[in-house]
Amino acid sequence: MRPYELWIGLRYTRAKRRNHFISFISMVSMLGIALGVLALIVVLSVMNGFQEELRTRILGVASHMEITGSAGRLADWERLAERVSRHEAVRGSSPYVNGQGLLAYGQDTKGSLIRGILPEREGQVADFARQMQDGRLEDLRPGEFGIVLGADLARSLGLFKGDKVTLIVPQGVVTPAGMMPRMKQFTVVGLFRVGMYEYDVGLALLHIEDAAKLYRLGDAVSGLRIKLADMDRAPWVTRELAASLEEGYYISDWTMSHTNFFRAIQIEKRMMFIILLLIVAVAAFNIVSTLVMAVTDKQPDIAILRTLGASPPSIMKIFMVQGSLIGVIGTGLGVVSGVLLAMNVETVVPMIERAVGLDLFPADVYYISELPSKVVWSDVFWIGGISLLLAFLATLYPSWRASRVQPAEALRYE
16 A cells, blocks of 8 residues: 555545534444444453353362262272372362251251361362351361351351351151151351352351261261362363273263353353444444445545546545544554453442442342453454454445546536
């Protein structure tokens, strides 16, 4: 592209006294592209942050992998943990006992997932120690029948550290009066909050020996929880461990237990990308109308340029410069403002909530109590690139029409 084509194209983007309306349409197109790009970057960043935060919190309480035995019992877990630890991808393991129970305090009762843990090993696979609001995980000692509750679960029952709570388990005992549920009184020794409502309101922790006695497992446990160096390699590690261990073990990883949930988030992210991309497309199509009006307004100028020796491709390039500049400025504004907003969304959303007096993201609906955001630069690159491509494609037809203007026809009535 020669300098005069670029210079004339840039000159045509500036408003003149007789074409303020064209410049107004150009400004609207520019702002439309910027708004579309901003919305795309912010929404995808929030969805990336939501997915990352949710995955981190789920796997901080659950585990990357689990190995269980037949009938939900696993004996000699120490030997199995030693064998598993030899794998290069394994970073830690801890036994657990899983069960259901009903917590009763006064007139209130709440169903809960009961998990027996080994406090000294639990830090290898979960982050409970860092999430304790009151007490310590080490306060769970065998034989003392202590219990650690989720903060929301304790609040719903009106429990505090030091209170006594009755745990009722479904495994019953036969009495002359019939089948009676088994009950045991526990002392609340701590409260945790992981920031995920599902666990904060429905999980209770016991010492693994107390849980094994309560659920009549003897010296066995429910299974072995495993943490990996790279959670994304979980399916491959699962297959490798399954091939190395003898029969009688069932191995699962987080992609099996939560695959539909994270797949739904990924599909939703793609659909939001397509829907919001239509905003950019509509703004880009406004460039067509802008350039069509510009070509009609500049027909005498085009005719003069043609008589001075400008070729049809040169005329086409002039108007492509004008339209592309709208796309470049709009995309640039959208990218800069979108990235800045996405990086500060944790500050902006609380300000909006305080202004309107509403809780826009309640934890019991959205699983987490705050809105996370994660800017993925590859997404920003693709959004900016597609926006520029749409803006460039929108210039082709009007520019081609400008190159077809005949000087004699254009100057006939001038």
